[in-house]
Amino acid sequence: MSFRFDVLRTHPAGARLGRMTTAHGAVDTPTFMPVATHGSVKGMLPSQLHELGANILLANAYHLAIRPGVETVAALGGLHGILAWPGPIATDSGGFQVMSLGKLVRVDDDGIRYRSHVDGRAGVMRPEDAVRAQEGLGVDVAMSLDECLAAGASADASARAVARTTAWAARGAAARSRPETALFGIVQGGLDLELRAASLRGLVDIGFDGYAAGGLSVGEPPAETSRAAAGIAALLPPDRPRYLMGMGTPRDLLTFASMGYDLFDCVLPTRNGRNGTLFPRQGKRTLRHAVHARDPRPVEEGCACYTCTHFSRGTLRHLVMAREMLGAQLATVHNLHFYLHLMREIRAALAEGSFPERPAVAAGAWA
Amino acid sequence: MSFRFDVLRTHPAGARLGRMTTAHGAVDTPTFMPVATHGSVKGMLPSQLHELGANILLANAYHLAIRPGVETVAALGGLHGILAWPGPIATDSGGFQVMSLGKLVRVDDDGIRYRSHVDGRAGVMRPEDAVRAQEGLGVDVAMSLDECLAAGASADASARAVARTTAWAARGAAARSRPETALFGIVQGGLDLELRAASLRGLVDIGFDGYAAGGLSVGEPPAETSRAAAGIAALLPPDRPRYLMGMGTPRDLLTFASMGYDLFDCVLPTRNGRNGTLFPRQGKRTLRHAVHARDPRPVEEGCACYTCTHFSRGTLRHLVMAREMLGAQLATVHNLHFYLHLMREIRAALAEGSFPERPAVAAGAWA
Numbered sequence: 001m002s003f004r005f006d007v008l009r010t011h012p013a014g015a016r017l018g019r020m021t022t023a024h025g026a027v028d029t030p031t032f033m034p035v036a037t038h039g040s041v042k043g044m045l046p047s048q049l050h051e052l053g054a055n056i057l058l059a060n061a062y063h064l065a066i067r068p069g070v071e072t073v074a075a076l077g078g079l080h081g082i083l084a085w086p087g088p089i090a091t092d093s094g095g096f097q098v099m100s101l102g103k104l105v106r107v108d109d110d111g112i113r114y115r116s117h118v119d120g121r122a123g124v125m126r127p128e129d130a131v132r133a134q135e136g137l138g139v140d141v142a143m144s145l146d147e148c149l150a151a152g153a154s155a156d157a158s159a160r161a162v163a164r165t166t167a168w169a170a171r172g173a174a175a176r177s178r179p180e181t182a183l184f185g186i187v188q189g190g191l192d193l194e195l196r197a198a199s200l201r202g203l204v205d206i207g208f209d210g211y212a213a214g215g216l217s218v219g220e221p222p223a224e225t226s227r228a229a230a231g232i233a234a235l236l237p238p239d240r241p242r243y244l245m246g247m248g249t250p251r252d253l254l255t256f257a258s259m260g261y262d263l264f265d266c267v268l269p270t271r272n273g274r275n276g277t278l279f280p281r282q283g284k285r286t287l288r289h290a291v292h293a294r295d296p297r298p299v300e301e302g303c304a305c306y307t308c309t310h311f312s313r314g315t316l317r318h319l320v321m322a323r324e325m326l327g328a329q330l331a332t333v334h335n336l337h338f339y340l341h342l343m344r345e346i347r348a349a350l351a352e353g354s355f356p357e358r359p360a361v362a363a364g365a366w367a
Numbered sequence: 368m369s370f371r372f373d374v375l376r377t378h379p380a381g382a383r384l385g386r387m388t389t390a391h392g393a394v395d396t397p398t399f400m401p402v403a404t405h406g407s408v409k410g411m412l413p414s415q416l417h418e419l420g421a422n423i424l425l426a427n428a429y430h431l432a433i434r435p436g437v438e439t440v441a442a443l444g445g446l447h448g449i450l451a452w453p454g455p456i457a458t459d460s461g462g463f464q465v466m467s468l469g470k471l472v473r474v475d476d477d478g479i480r481y482r483s484h485v486d487g488r489a490g491v492m493r494p495e496d497a498v499r500a501q502e503g504l505g506v507d508v509a510m511s512l513d514e515c516l517a518a519g520a521s522a523d524a525s526a527r528a529v530a531r532t533t534a535w536a537a538r539g540a541a542a543r544s545r546p547e548t549a550l551f552g553i554v555q556g557g558l559d560l561e562l563r564a565a566s567l568r569g570l571v572d573i574g575f576d577g578y579a580a581g582g583l584s585v586g587e588p589p590a591e592t593s594r595a596a597a598g599i600a601a602l603l604p605p606d607r608p609r610y611l612m613g614m615g616t617p618r619d620l621l622t623f624a625s626m627g628y629d630l631f632d633c634v635l636p637t638r639n640g641r642n643g644t645l646f647p648r649q650g651k652r653t654l655r656h657a658v659h660a661r662d663p664r665p666v667e668e669g670c671a672c673y674t675c676t677h678f679s680r681g682t683l684r685h686l687v688m689a690r691e692m693l694g695a696q697l698a699t700v701h702n703l704h705f706y707l708h709l710m711r712e713i714r715a716a717l718a719e720g721s722f723p724e725r726p727a728v729a730a731g732a733w734a
Contacts, residue, residue: 039682040686042691042692043693043696044693045673047673067685068684068689072685075661075663076661076681076685081682082685084678293435294442296442310451311451312444314442322435325696328692329692
């Protein structure tokens with residue numbers, strides 16, 4: 001088992017500087033994982049991701065198992081071959097997708113029965129299948145199959161989802177056969193911290209390489225997200241990596257890193273980039289606005305990214321308005337640069353004792 | 368006037384090794400100009416185009432004049448600023464677009480009256496406007512406004528289009544005010560070589576920095592294209608650059624370079640790439656075909672491009688099937704690499720005396 005996690009330094013308020021060692025190399029934490037749901041970070045060459053300082057990517061085992069299929073991925077060099085990425089790769093197993101795909105899925109104690117959103121074929125993903133699929137993809141960090149509920153679920157439904165998630169976690173852990181793939185458990189339980197604590201106890205009893213907080217930012221008010229995330233962070237084993245799933249804005253990254261979370265992912269920088277929304281330090285910038293049409297300045301003055309050193313706001317607006325792919329690509333480059341630079345600033349500040357002031361400067365209007 | 372053209376070596380059959388010097392640098396010819404119609408080579412960063420060995424880009428003045436407008440481009444550093452491309456840039460003026468946009472335009476002796484395909488606004492482009500627009504974009508090589516007819520036009524219509532194109536060329540030439548922008552005349556006349564000769568005489572009397580053959584590959588049989596292109600090449604002034612507009616396949620590039628054409632452009636490598644069609648030496652490859660699904664080989668074995676050195680056929684097929692932008696980008700990289708590599712081989716062969724054998728090897732099944 002090559003996986004390990006070392007906490008190198010802990011800030012009094014909870015933030016940690018760490019290093020997660022995987023079968024494909026080490027990941028300095030806290031870090032942000034660019035999202036490669038279907039086998040690519042949309043619009044980005046792997047060489048660009050490397051230049052931007054990405055140190056781990058996140059794909060989705062559920063989507064990849066449906067298309068192109070685990071055996072096909074394995075025949076093509078595993079997910080490392082598909083992504084042309086020699087570094088660490090993590091996958092989510094599919095619990096969140098089950099929630100978001102709604103009518104195409106049915107969940108019972110056995111697992112998830114779904115109809116493929118690609119061709120309508122019926123399939124099943126049991127917790128054992130989820131682990132085997134991620135092992136078959138050859139990933140470095142896999143997630144247990146969980147049941148993720150949207151905000152507003154009843155106390156009963158939440159309790160049942162936790163019980164099911166714990167049972168699935170145990171079945172998945174028992175199905176493991178590949179030491180190179182670390183497995184994380186996912187804490188569920190909505191906004192009820194007692195239920196969250198019970199969920200975590202069940203997972204710790206089974207024993208995982210890391211722990212994730214799932215089922216947050218699923219429709220609840222942001223203040224509730226923060227309260228729950230802080231409560232969960234206080235319970236998580238300090239010696240294991242902590243992954244806060246699916247968040248968030250630059251402000252969120254700083255807030256939740258402060259609580260002691262180590263790993264983050266979110267589609268915001270990539271999806272918003274494709275829609276022409278940029279994340280400069282000054283705050284959200286919508287390229288479609290006519291005010292940018294003849295603006296020769298870069299999206300963010302002083303930014304070192306390829307987009308800001310080569311293209312003006314006016315040019316980016318033109319590319320977005322003309323629906324040129326390059327506009328989406330360049331916006332994604334800037335947004336990922338912003339996110340990954342912020343994480344570097346967080347790590348540097350934790351190393352040198354200037355947390356959270358230094359990353360707050362990097363986050364600008366977002367902090 | 369900084370523009371000049373030097374023929375460095377001429378092959379007995381007509382092919383020439385040359386160098387075209389522009390206000391933004393020199394272009395070794397024969398060369399292929401990647402197409403950046405609306406202000407970007409779709410899916411390609413300028414740094415990638417540079418790495419691929421592109422030495423001149425081709426944009427479209429008609430489209431850019433409509434959106435974002437010449438004044439906006441000028442405010443953003445000219446077309447060199449929009450493209451983030453410090454090297455030579457050429458533009459077509461819009462005659463071909465007039466033909467392809469059909470019902471949105473009306474042509475009379477004065478010029479082209481159009482309705483914007485973006486917002487329906489009425490506009491006019493006279494030959495003087497076409498020259499001023501291209502000068503306003505700051506391009507290195509501009510094209511005269513021409514009337515381009517589809518194949519099958521009557522002898523009368525062809526003769527009228529030639530007369531109009533000649534008159535427009537004279538008006539455009541008289542409107543020039545920017546020495547850094549070279550101006551080419553466009554030979555029209557369909558498949559009638561006498562009419563082509565008359566068209567060319569009219570242009571030579573006016574005097575242009577270079578001459579283009581337009582109105583080919585507009586629906587006529589390929590053998591007719593070749594016959595007309597060869598006939599025109601025999602008439603073109605040998606000391607001026609010769610641009611064969613809008614062609615073609617790799618085989619075409621070799622054929623027409625052999626006739627003595629120096630400049631080429633075509634949307635095939637970029638458009639076909641976006642559709643998942645690749646140009647390896649072995650001949651056209653359609654990525655969607657299921658046979659590629661688990662093929663771990665690169666698109667072209669031995670190819671040095673980024674795509675072939677990092678991605679398998681199976682992965683590219685998956686990206687295309689899943690409609691991931693990256694699939695279109697990677698296919699475009701390979702196709703442009705193939706085209707630009709072929710042009711390098713043509714130039715090297717002309718320099719060392721191994722033309723056309725050496726580029727025929729590079730073209731593979733296409734030659």
